[in-house]
Structure formats: structure tokens, C-alpha cells
Amino acid sequence: xxxxxxxxxxxxxxxxxxxxxxxxxxxxxxxxxxxxxxxxxxxxxxxxxxxxxxxxxxxxxxxxxxxxxxxxxxxxxxxxxxxxxxxxxxxxxxx
Numbered sequence: 850x851x852x853x854x855x856x857x858x859x860x861x862x863x864x865x866x867x868x869x870x871x872x873x874x875x876x877x878x879x880x881x882x883x884x885x886x887x888x889x890x891x892x893x894x895x896x897x898x899x900x901x902x903x904x905x906x907x908x909x910x911x912x913x914x915x916x917x918x919x920x921x922x923x924x925x926x927x928x929x930x931x932x933x934x935x936x937x938x939x940x941x942x943x944x
Contacts, residue, residue: 851877852877852881857873857876922935
């Protein structure tokens, strides 16, 4: 599959990306090459190959799911630019 300059200009217009005719010409060639590589990958026989979520076989470390209060409000509020009565003070954004 190849993409012509007009298709690139149309996608650029829909994406609201300013593209000159010269850039569109270059992009059409690059996008056509990408689509050609994808077509080559589609020809590869993947029967019996399980999908992977990562190239490294690993499991996410799990921890006990328990609710805690944190117990460190002073340390958390130490990061606040402004604090009042144990809460973060933020500027009013809705009137």
C-alpha cells in the first residue's frame, strides 16, 4: 500500500498540522515505507505464538491489599506550599 501526497495533506489538515507540499512529498514516502514493513509483518506465520505484554518474562510484585490511614499527615503536608487545618490550600478555580 502506498500513500500519496494528497492523502498526507488530508491527514495533516484533519490533524491540524501545518505541512508544506515538500514536506508532504517526503512524508508520503516515509509513511509508504512504514506501511510496507507492516504488510511484511502480516505475512509472518504466528500460529501457536502466544501474545506477549513484555519481552522479559516477569510478574508484577504484589502486596497485601489493606486500607491504612497513612499515619504521616505532617510529612505529607510538609510538601504543601500552603496548609490549613490539616488540608492542602489551593487557589479557587470555580466561582
